[in-house]
Amino acid sequence: MRYEAPQSVEAAVDLLAGAEGAFVLAGGTDLLVKLRSEMLEPDLVVDIKRIAGMKEITPEDGGWRIGAAVSGAEMGEHAGLVADWPGVVEAAGLIGSTQVQGRATLAGNLCNASPAADSVPAMVAANATVRIVGPQGTRDIAVIDVPESPGKTTLAPGEFIASVFLPAKPKQGGDAYLRFIPRTEMDIAVVGCGVSLVLDSAGKVTSARVSLGAVGPKVMLVEAAAEAILGRALDDSALEDLAAACSAAASPIEDKRGTVDFRRHVAGVLARRAAEIAATRAKGETA
Amino acid sequence: MSQIHVTTSINGDATEFLCEAEDTLLDVLRDRLGMTGSKEGCGTGDCGACSVTVDGRLVCSCLMLGAEAEGREVTTIEGMATGDRLHPLQEKFIEMAALQCGICTPGILVAAKSLLEKNPDPSEEEVRYWLAGNLCRCTGYDKIIRAVMDTAADLRRAS
Numbered sequence: 378m379r380y381e382a383p384q385s386v387e388a389a390v391d392l393l394a395g396a397e398g399a400f401v402l403a404g405g406t407d408l409l410v411k412l413r414s415e416m417l418e419p420d421l422v423v424d425i426k427r428i429a430g431m432k433e434i435t436p437e438d439g440g441w442r443i444g445a446a447v448s449g450a451e452m453g454e455h456a457g458l459v460a461d462w463p464g465v466v467e468a469a470g471l472i473g474s475t476q477v478q479g480r481a482t483l484a485g486n487l488c489n490a491s492p493a494a495d496s497v498p499a500m501v502a503a504n505a506t507v508r509i510v511g512p513q514g515t516r517d518i519a520v521i522d523v524p525e526s527p528g529k530t531t532l533a534p535g536e537f538i539a540s541v542f543l544p545a546k547p548k549q550g551g552d553a554y555l556r557f558i559p560r561t562e563m564d565i566a567v568v569g570c571g572v573s574l575v576l577d578s579a580g581k582v583t584s585a586r587v588s589l590g591a592v593g594p595k596v597m598l599v600e601a602a603a604e605a606i607l608g609r610a611l612d613d614s615a616l617e618d619l620a621a622a623c624s625a626a627a628s629p630i631e632d633k634r635g636t637v638d639f640r641r642h643v644a645g646v647l648a649r650r651a652a653e654i655a656a657t658r659a660k661g662e663t664a
Numbered sequence: 665m666s667q668i669h670v671t672t673s674i675n676g677d678a679t680e681f682l683c684e685a686e687d688t689l690l691d692v693l694r695d696r697l698g699m700t701g702s703k704e705g706c707g708t709g710d711c712g713a714c715s716v717t718v719d720g721r722l723v724c725s726c727l728m729l730g731a732e733a734e735g736r737e738v739t740t741i742e743g744m745a746t747g748d749r750l751h752p753l754q755e756k757f758i759e760m761a762a763l764q765c766g767i768c769t770p771g772i773l774v775a776a777k778s779l780l781e782k783n784p785d786p787s788e789e790e791v792r793y794w795l796a797g798n799l800c801r802c803t804g805y806d807k808i809i810r811a812v813m814d815t816a817a818d819l820r821r822a823s
Contacts, residue, residue, distance in 0.1 A: 479723040480728070
């Protein structure tokens with residue numbers, strides 16, 4: 378194996394495109410585990426942390442551009458990001474331990490392409506995009522379009538994610554992410570749910586995005602769930618319809634961590650709770 | 665493949681080493697530099713026995729390549745005491761018998777020190793969450809948490 382730490386995007390792209398079996402290293406919290414278990418035996422590892430901007434969080438068009446090597450801990454310490462997208466920051470903060478938080482990144486969580494990745498439903502709900510660089514140049518795509526199947530992304534050979542973009546937080550908007558795990562910490566989501574919504578002055582939902590993780594081969598955007606609450610105040614009846622839409626959309630596997638029925642039920646429960654937190658935040662209150 | 669030459673700082677000392685691309689920082693510390701205080705429990709970032717700080721940030725040294733340490737500032741358990749004078753956390757762990765077999769102890773001390781530098785007055789819940797990635801197979805958690813809380817109180821009184 379060869380290790381390179383290029384100082385420019387162009388140099389990184391050249392390295393990645395020029396080698397079979399080349400892998401990107403940012404936080405490394407997935408990559409190093411795979412190296413050790415010999416799930417991967419790369420010829421080349423390209424460390425992108427020495428490239429300018431990869432460790433930066435910068436304001437852009439009212440939103441935030443987050444470099445691909447920014448860790449969960451750095452996001453949690455960024456007051457502006459926490460104020461605008463607390464759901465995304467909290468979701469990233471659920472990944473692993475304090476030690477893992479010191480390294481793990483949004484871009485890495487997305488490219489690991491686990492259906493149970495905690496930050497991905499939150500980014501999907503926030504309508505986040507990623508900037509992909511590669512031999513053909515630069516392109517921006519929605520986060521939802523990155524995972525293809527468990528462990529696989531739609532990125533072409535030689536491409537990597539340079540940054541994640543969280544758009545301007547809508548006025549009277551709020552977001553939240555919740556997951557169910559059987560422990561209190563250090564576990565993988567049995568179900569995860571992200572909600573981002575905007576309320577009008579009467580408290581009615583004017584737009585919403587609802588996403589589910591760990592209940593299908595990849596994170597899903599549940600449009601029926603958003604439609605269920607559109608134009609309505611978040612009363613019991615609206616929340617019940619939201620929960621029903623999420624339970625119906627979930628198509629989980631059955632394994633030792635949860636049955637199909639349990640996961641379907643929990644998808645609805647989490648959607649309801651996350652929507653209530655997002656609505657509280659949309660009203661400018663703390664939740 | 666020739667080895668990688670890395671220049672870094674470990675516990676404040678300028679350090680150079682040669683390593684293979686696949687060596688983790690933990691491999692380098694233990695096998696190339698003879699600093700065996702950091703332990704390998706799981707090698708997958710679950711147990712925290714290999715905890716160190718890199719540029720002030722708490723990380724698992726098993727989840728980082730040695731080559732990545734170029735130009736960084738690494739601190740390990742070996743840098744915790746000042747000469748013969750133990751760090752207050754180390755003294756408290758002995759006083760309160762907050763260790764049994766001791767394998768997890770270096771990682772827990774490094775992690776707890778990192779917490780108290782960030783938050784001198786943590787709640788018990790904050791200590792438990794902060795240390796959730798440090799596993800103790802002897803399950804001596806209660807004494808560990810109490811020792812960290814007690815040290816924090818001592819340090820606050822002293823400052």
